[in-house]
Amino acid sequence: MNIQSLIDQVQKQTNTCINTIQQHAVYQKIMALPTLQKWLSFAGIFLLSQAVIFGLLYLVFGKVVVIGFLASILAGLATGFGALPTLFFKNISNNVFNSLLGAAAGVMLAATAFSLLVPGLDYGNALWPGKGIYIVSIGMIIGAIFLHYADSQLPHVHFDSVSDTQLNSLKKIWLFIIAITIHNFPEGMSVGVSFGSGELKNGIVLAIAIALQNIPEGLAVALPLLGLGYSKWRAIGIATLTGLVEPVGGLLGITMVTVFEPILPIAMGFAAGAMLFVISEEIIPETHANGRSRFATFSLMGGFIIMMTLDNMLS
Numbered sequence: 551m552n553i554q555s556l557i558d559q560v561q562k563q564t565n566t567c568i569n570t571i572q573q574h575a576v577y578q579k580i581m582a583l584p585t586l587q588k589w590l591s592f593a594g595i596f597l598l599s600q601a602v603i604f605g606l607l608y609l610v611f612g613k614v615v616v617i618g619f620l621a622s623i624l625a626g627l628a629t630g631f632g633a634l635p636t637l638f639f640k641n642i643s644n645n646v647f648n649s650l651l652g653a654a655a656g657v658m659l660a661a662t663a664f665s666l667l668v669p670g671l672d673y674g675n676a677l678w679p680g681k682g683i684y685i686v687s688i689g690m691i692i693g694a695i696f697l698h699y700a701d702s703q704l705p706h707v708h709f710d711s712v713s714d715t716q717l718n719s720l721k722k723i724w725l726f727i728i729a730i731t732i733h734n735f736p737e738g739m740s741v742g743v744s745f746g747s748g749e750l751k752n753g754i755v756l757a758i759a760i761a762l763q764n765i766p767e768g769l770a771v772a773l774p775l776l777g778l779g780y781s782k783w784r785a786i787g788i789a790t791l792t793g794l795v796e797p798v799g800g801l802l803g804i805t806m807v808t809v810f811e812p813i814l815p816i817a818m819g820f821a822a823g824a825m826l827f828v829i830s831e832e833i834i835p836e837t838h839a840n841g842r843s844r845f846a847t848f849s850l851m852g853g854f855i856i857m858m859t860l861d862n863m864l865s
Contacts, residue, residue: 622800656853689819
């Protein structure tokens with residue numbers, strides 16, 4: 551399947567789903583209501599659906615799974631928060647954007663080390679004395695191979711291919727959005743795996759780290775769409791949707807390690823390997839795409855220190 555046919559198929563499926571929803575009697579009845587009642591109805595349906603989902607998760611898996619799933623949702627929504635500046639301007643300077651990405655890389659590096667690898671080694675040694683380092687290392691390799699395979703099989707472009715917000719290639723921008731969505735899945739899984747360990751502190755720290763990292767990603771998605779003529783709110787909406795794959799990964803990760811506790815060390819290694827792959831493959835190269843960036847370097851160190859301090863404060 552070539553790139554254009556994939557994009558056409560995605561758009562066709564999306565339009566089919568939208569048309570099905572719009573033709574439903576309940577939807578048409580709600581759309582006929584006054585504006586305030588209409589949006590209150592949609593909000594009520596959304597809240598009811600969430601209550602059902604969270605209630606079932608609580609009954610089946612318990613409190614920790616519910617908290618972890620909620621944390622992965624909030625982390626994913628940070629992409630929409632990061633896109634909000636597009637309401638006020640259409641572009642930002644390279645130094646500012648590189649600094650944001652550098653700080654995101656530093657935050658993710660610290661979170662990977664202190665919230666995934668260190669506890670992963672502890673759990674591994676507790677289950678298999680003296681062999682934790684090997685179990686976690688195997689998990690890291692599998693995580694990196696998984697991201698490599700996803701990169702090679704799914705068409706997309708990298709961060710540095712869309713750093714110019716004046717690009718006019720719709721295909722290129724959407725392939726970049728696919729790349730962001732691919733990488734958000736293992737990030738969500740890492741949050742879920744961390745909560746699945748039963749250590750709420752590690753899960754909270756990692757969720758904060760992912761949320762901070764998602765902010766510049768949301769901006770990176772929304773700004774090119776704005777330049778292509780998308781409305782501000784539509785660009786923000788698309789940026790938000792790229793992050794909502796994280797709760798799927800989060801739910802998978804947390805339920806997997808909750809049900810099969812012995813796989814926790816290798817799952818933490820997997821999440822760490824996937825995150826390190828994203829940092830090295832996407833984020834750091836983008837911060838230096840236009841040559842060396844001292845802003846990005848110091849921002850990376852600052853982000854690492856902030857996350858390391860936060861982890862220490864919550865210990």
